[in-house]
Amino acid sequence: MSAPPFSRSTRRVRAFAPDPDAPGRACDNPDCDLAGDYRAPKSRDNLREYYWFCLEHVRAYNARWDYYKGMSPGEIESNLRSDTGWQRPTWPLGRNGSIGEALEAELAAFAGLGRARAKPEPERTPSEIREALAILGLEWPTSREAARNRYKELAKRHHPDANGGDKGAEERLKTINIAYAALRSHLASMQAEASA
Template sequence: MRQTRFHGRVEGAAACCSVPGCSEPGEFRAPVTPSSFDGPGSFRWLCLDHVRQFNSAYNFFAGMTPDEIEAAQSPTAGWERQTRAFASNGGDPMPSWGDFSDPLDAISARFRPTAKRQAVERFSGAERHALGVLGLKDDTDLHSVRRRYSDLVRRYHPDRNGGDRRHEKKLGQVIEAWQTLKIARAFA
């Protein structure tokens, strides 16, 4: 039983096979010149027998040295090529994800016009209050917070004050401030 469908067949093609002396209909396109950046190249029309002959004669590796053939057959062929870096001057950089509690706010902030963007606060209200309890400013880092917390715990702890419990409330505030700041998104 013969197949009626072939890959690449253009049924109803009006051209005859371009091989001299062949009167079969040319239903398959075969390249005369390969495709390039200038366009699709040029083609000729061949019948089934002649396109089979054309395809069997095709050799991708024709004209290559053994080293070039081995390189082309490598599983990583093509990955060693350098690619150009994406330009960063196409727009403003993406805001830091840590500046937002909701990821959708971060995405929408990227596409707001620059003039309408609001200044994103590094710390939330509770975190700013905790910084105030520790006596620190907004430009601090986690290492400074930890050092200040350690100093204040030593200063207000009753064991360091001869059992005096007058500073117990202040010690509780310092501990609570540390608990708030150690998980602050600004330090993530």
């Protein structure tokens, strides 16, 4: 005996079908005696309390409904961002210290490697930027953002205008500019090599 031919149900619920949880009462529109089979939220602050309307009145209600009415653009943006994470707190991976390490350990265990890899040893400072790092007061490894922030701080502190036109401050600023340019160039070449 052969198996019956595969058949798939093509029956779909129509978008305007009555709500199966309808309470079986009249439409909440005061001038209507039809059954209130369609729900509509009462306000954006309480989306779980409903009006119950007939099809005609729920369509009219939906045409007027504007969830974002009265919100500033910042509030709308915040609301949209919150919705992308289902109103739960989110943060980028790798922030707050051990999140990235914990994820790496879980992935290593999942991959059957037995245990997570040990942390790599800190990189040795490249000889061509040791002097620049010393001038800027930074340690290796450093990021472009950290270098830029430190440069801005030192440039503001040693600018001749901030020091009454002092020639010594002008010379220190020149040295800082040269050190920052060397460090920035080295970090840019490292990034180019990494992306190649």
